[in-house]
Amino acid sequence: MTEIIDGNAVASEIRDDLTDAIETLAEAGSRPGLATVLMGDDPASQTYVNMKQRDCEEVGIESHHVDVDGDADPEVLYDAIADLNDDPEIHGYIVQAPVPDHVDYREVIRRVDPAKDVDGFHPENVGRLVAGDARFRPCTPHGVQKLLESADIDLEGKDVTIVGRSDIVGKPLANLLIQKADDGNATVTVCHSRTEDLATKTRNADIVVAAAGAPELVDGSMIGDGAVVIDVGVNRVSADTEKGYELVGDVEFESAKAKASAITPVPGGVGPMTRAMLLYNTVKAAGLQEDVAVDLP
Numbered sequence: 284m285t286e287i288i289d290g291n292a293v294a295s296e297i298r299d300d301l302t303d304a305i306e307t308l309a310e311a312g313s314r315p316g317l318a319t320v321l322m323g324d325d326p327a328s329q330t331y332v333n334m335k336q337r338d339c340e341e342v343g344i345e346s347h348h349v350d351v352d353g354d355a356d357p358e359v360l361y362d363a364i365a366d367l368n369d370d371p372e373i374h375g376y377i378v379q380a381p382v383p384d385h386v387d388y389r390e391v392i393r394r395v396d397p398a399k400d401v402d403g404f405h406p407e408n409v410g411r412l413v414a415g416d417a418r419f420r421p422c423t424p425h426g427v428q429k430l431l432e433s434a435d436i437d438l439e440g441k442d443v444t445i446v447g448r449s450d451i452v453g454k455p456l457a458n459l460l461i462q463k464a465d466d467g468n469a470t471v472t473v474c475h476s477r478t479e480d481l482a483t484k485t486r487n488a489d490i491v492v493a494a495a496g497a498p499e500l501v502d503g504s505m506i507g508d509g510a511v512v513i514d515v516g517v518n519r520v521s522a523d524t525e526k527g528y529e530l531v532g533d534v535e536f537e538s539a540k541a542k543a544s545a546i547t548p549v550p551g552g553v554g555p556m557t558r559a560m561l562l563y564n565t566v567k568a569a570g571l572q573e574d575v576a577v578d579l580p
């Protein structure tokens with residue numbers, strides 16, 4: 284029987300565990316504050332922002348939101364960022380990607396105070412992570428680590444193939460999984476669109492992480508018997524549903540499930556974990572900024 288790893292359940296446990304740390308902060312007179320910044324009106328981003336606001340309410344994090352007109356000059360976004368950097372009630376914030384084409388996301392990230400960079404995207408935080416001294420682990424890679432841990436999947440000495448080399452998932456996840464740590468110690472192969480013979484690389488892996496942003500790229504023929512499959516993809520494909528789209532992973536679920544010992548679904552797999560780890564980083568940021576020792580899950 285293939286185990287379906289329930290990301291909603293694990294994320295809910297993490298939110299529960301975070302309430303203790305939030306209580307500790309409250310006793311010290313502080314309430315963690317998280318802001319989201321959205322430039323433009325990308326519908327997927329709107330959905331994520333709304334979900335994050337609900338998550339915050341559930342655990343007792345103060346949530347803030349800043350909208351910036353999609354046609355505005357980049358300076359308008361930079362001013363909003365400077366305000367958040369200066370606001371003591373904001374312990375962490377994220378600038379939702381993608382930003383409009385006339386805005387350079389790298390420059391945006393450089394302007395975020397690294398102490399409030401709960402995405403973990405700022406070069407200082409990337410450098411710390413690569414050096415094995417992470418302050419904020421990027422939310423999706425951290426969520427993948429927590430999902431594997433929850434399913435009792437030990438990475439020590441295992442072959443992990445990551446499909447996708449993005450700055451937000453593939454690269455940081457590869458760095459985390461090769462680290463000398465209980466949730467690391469793996470041997471990692473990072474594949475991408477120019478990889479020759481992708482199927483051999485995935486088929487030989489004990490754990491396959493699909494994070495390419497390509498709907499159903501990885502199918503059962505590419506999965507070895509008994510492998511663990513983690514699907515990071517959240518692709519909106521148009522479909523005749525109430526919302527007008529369907530959420531599809533980077534994995535062809537049914538054929539991959541037939542081979543795998545454990546697999547994450549989409550929705551209900553990695554997505555909810557990404558949001559839970561954003562709350563985690565926000566609580567961590569608040570602890571550091573308020574100089575309160577908090578116990579994190």
Ligand SMILES: Nc1nc(=O)c2c([nH]1)NC[C@@H]1CN(c3ccc(C(=O)N[C@@H](CCC(=O)O)C(=O)O)cc3)C=[N+]21
Nearest residue numbers: 330331377378379380381402517550551552554555557
């Ligand atoms: N600065 C920045 N940080 C991000 O972390 C970031 C971003 N920009 N831009 C977009 C991507 C995507 N992302 C998701 C988060 C949660 C779900 C999620 O919770 N998905 C649910 C359902 C989603 C639905 O119903 O639409 C699930 O998979 O079960 C999905 C995708 C964060 N991102």
